[in-house]
Amino acid sequence: MKEWLTDYCLSKKGASPDYPFGPEPLVCKVGGKMFALISVDGKNNQVHISLKCDPVIAVNLREQHASVQPGYHLNKKHWNTVVVDGSLSSEDLRQMIDHSYDLVFRSLTKAAREAITALIR
Template sequence: MNYEWLDEYCLSKQGAIKDFKEEWNATRYFVGEKIFLMVGGDKYNKSIITIKCEPFFGQMLRDEYEHIVPGYHMNKLHWNSVYFDGSVPDNVVKQMIDMSYRIVLNSLSRKLQNEILKDA
């Protein structure tokens, strides 16, 4: 899988923005100044997507797909990394992105959530 749709999909989320953090060599996607997804590499420079998930769901995915591992350089309970060269289907990655966006959005203050969603 190469996930060519990833950038467009992430930026289609209400209030989503991205930046590139040079020190990490990573593209980060934010909602309300909190990261919901990061694209970078592991210690072998293999491309990965790191996504926040509910712990039970993340563990279930790691058990099912060998190319989903605990989040690289992130909290292993809440974050998962997906290898670009793996075989994780697009629909599973999109489900993970949707969950991550929702978790991060819901962690924001009600006022900020309302500002982000006002045009929805």
């Protein structure tokens, strides 16, 4: 599942991998800003993905899914950490990744957004 998450995150326009903390975790960025952090818990080999989220939606997701928790070592108002344990479908994860990417992409300057958009033409 980690490979699928990584491939999907890095397939987003202008997405790039970064390893600011060493070989783990993988930080996925757009325009130099993080939109996903993918890690594996060394104790139980469980994959986690942290994603930016609208604060109201973040609370909703946490209430609906035990696998969605406040962002681990991140701003808990704007970030969720999802334990990838099979309780959420691939489509649910895809939508959460898309939402995170879109929030970060929209926060970039107009020039940065246009530069990324020009890359894919």
